[in-house]
Amino acid sequence: MNKRTRQLFFIIITSLSIAASATEIEPPFGIRHYEIGQAKNFNLPDIDGENFQLDSTRGKWVFLHFWASWCGPCQEEMPTIQRLAETFDDNMLKIVMINTAEDEDTIFTFLSAINVDVNSLMDMDGLVTEVWKPRGLPTTFLINPEGEVKYQAIGGREWGNPIYINFIKQLVSN
Structure with a gap:
C-alpha cells in the first residue's frame, strides 16, 4: 500500500469508528451496558388473566x-x-413488570395499596426469574426493538428523574 492509500484507509476506519460510537448512548449512573444478545422469550399471565409473550414487543x-x-x-x-x-406511549416503550414468586392476591393487594396502575406479570413459580437471573431485586433490563438486551440496572431508581427520562427518550428516538 502506498502512503496515500494508507492515509485514506486510516481516515475511513477512523470515520467509521467515530460514527459507530456516536450511535452508542451513554447511560446515566446506575445503568450499565449489558449486551448479552437476544432476550430470552417467555410467556406469563398478567394480573388481569391475559397471557403475555416477550417476543410480542x-x-x-x-x-x-x-x-x-x-x-x-x-x-x-x-x-x-x-x-x-x-x-x-406504549408504542414507544413497553413497560413489562414481572413479580417474582408471589401469588396473585399478594401482587394485587400491594399494587392497590400503593396506588400504582401498571400491569404486572406473575412469575409465581419463579421459572422466568431463574432463566433471566436478575442479580437481586429490583433489576431492570432495557431491550432494544430488535429484541437484544442492551442495558441493566440493579437496585432501586428514581425512574421519574429527568436523568432517566431523558436517557430513555434518547433510546426510543434513536
Whole structure:
C-alpha cells in the first residue's frame, strides 16, 4: 500500500469508528451496558388473566423489570415507574413488570395499596426469574426493538428523574 492509500484507509476506519460510537448512548449512573444478545422469550399471565409473550414487543424498546412486594427498594420505586409509564406511549416503550414468586392476591393487594396502575406479570413459580437471573431485586433490563438486551440496572431508581427520562427518550428516538 502506498502512503496515500494508507492515509485514506486510516481516515475511513477512523470515520467509521467515530460514527459507530456516536450511535452508542451513554447511560446515566446506575445503568450499565449489558449486551448479552437476544432476550430470552417467555410467556406469563398478567394480573388481569391475559397471557403475555416477550417476543410480542419486537419493534419497540422494552423496560423489563423484576420486583417483589417484600422488597423495600421495589416498594419505593413503584410510583416512579408509574410516572415513567405515564411519560411514554406504549408504542414507544413497553413497560413489562414481572413479580417474582408471589401469588396473585399478594401482587394485587400491594399494587392497590400503593396506588400504582401498571400491569404486572406473575412469575409465581419463579421459572422466568431463574432463566433471566436478575442479580437481586429490583433489576431492570432495557431491550432494544430488535429484541437484544442492551442495558441493566440493579437496585432501586428514581425512574421519574429527568436523568432517566431523558436517557430513555434518547433510546426510543434513536
